[in-house]
Amino acid sequence: MDDREQEQVATSMLGFQGFVVVGVDIEESPTHREPGKRILVVLLEDVRKYHRCPRCGKKHREASFQESAPRRSRDTSQGDFVTFVEITPMRVRCCGGLRVEAFPWEDPFGHRMTRRFTERIAALCRKSTVQSVAKMAGLAWWTVSKVDEESTRLALGGDRPGLDGLRWIGVDEVSRNGGRIYFTIVTDLLRGRVVWVGDGKGERPLAEFFAALGEKGCHKIRGAVCDLAAGFLKAIAASIPRAEVVLDRFHIMKWTNDALKAIRRRFFGAAPKGALGRELKVQQWLFLSARENLRHGDKLRLNRLCQLNQPLYQAYILKEELRAILHHPWRYMGAMLRNLMAWALAVRQTAHGELIKVAERLLSHADKVMAGFTAPVKLGFVEAINGKIAMIRRESRGIANPGHFRPRRQLIIGPTKKSPHFRRAHFNRQFDF
Secondary structure (H helix, E strand, O other): OOOOHHHHHHHHHHHHOOOOEEEEEEEEEEEOOOOOOOOEEEEEEEOOOEEEEEOOOOEEOOEEOOOOOOOEEEEEEOOOOEEEEOOOOOOEHHHHHHHHOOOEEEOOOOOOOHHHHHHHHHHHOOOOHHHHHHHHHHOHHHHHHHHHHHHHHHHHHOOOOOOOOOOOEEEEEOOOOOOOOOOEEEEEEOOOOOEEEEEEOOHHHHOOOOOOHHHHHHHHHOOEEOOHHHHHHHHHHHHHOOOOOOOHHHHHHHHHHHHHHHHHHHHHHOOOOOHHHHHHOOOHHHHHHOHHHOOOOHHHHHHHHHHOOOHHHEEEEEEEEHHHHHHHOOOOOOHHHHHHHHHHHHOOOOOOOOHHHHHHHHHHHHHHHHHHHHHOOOOHHHHHHHHHHHHHHHHOOHHHHHHHHHHHHHHHHHHOOOOOOOOOHHHHOOOOO
């Protein structure tokens, strides 16, 4: 193979069609992050017969002049070498001034990187944290974060969600970092997708969603699934007063489990610290788990411990009875309401004030509880998002901008619209630098 054929093979392998590799240099790393490390610099020459404007993309046969200094862009590593591509660009007169030409293999976001290196950064950010990717690639974390943010917005095809055809919506508030920064998530329950991510919690972000939906869109909504937060109920009553409000079973059991935790703390808060106290203490995970999910030995252990404390066992039985009522496939809502009222009456005859509050809350919103059995939607989808959000929260270590976290969350949970320029394969592959 002669030198000309070797150049063509190298150019094809590197993906620089229209350019010729005229040389390869090995230099010392110019950055302070990797002192003493050597880098590989691939020298390119443009053999195309045109120059492209970076703003409008128009091709020009002639250029005004060549830049005095070469331009160097980070590329994927070749072997153990951190690789850069170096070329001296031309300036073209277009769009009202002299502009440095654009190359097809350059990063579309304006970073000094090649397109394929940017795609690999974005792909790894889908699988790992920003800090880990920055350390792996030898880049600053804010550079990796910026690439991830721009690629996420490109994948979403814009920030405007698709709000057409909404009939049943789910509303929930989630925390970005454990309690200080909140987002309000609105989902389309019939199509199973996220349609709105608003900043903050309560009435204001939900009112902004209804304003973006418009009067005609609000008129088409038949129901909303949410918890009984006062801000949500106020915004729903103001914008979609005729819609049916549904209380999902997850929040009902969450109230009940919180009440059981309080009862358990009340009984065992003053328990002896010795072996006797440890022996009599009921572990929380046993107390809150679904009974059918426990192993036989755990069931026997829970029964033995609860029998030593009858009030605690009584609270546990009431919790299981409510769970059975909520998971039964009721055909007649009257029978379901009678069982719910019977459960509330049994709770009122106990001394557990924590459970009595739950019973009174359920009876005051019995219509919203029963609506969950007749609504033509899956109620669990609203809370299933929280698991994905927890995953995104772990992956987003190194993201300091909450505005970046919002589109990233919307992309992983389910984008509303895909850009034609977005190629999913680039975001599902794993790469080495």
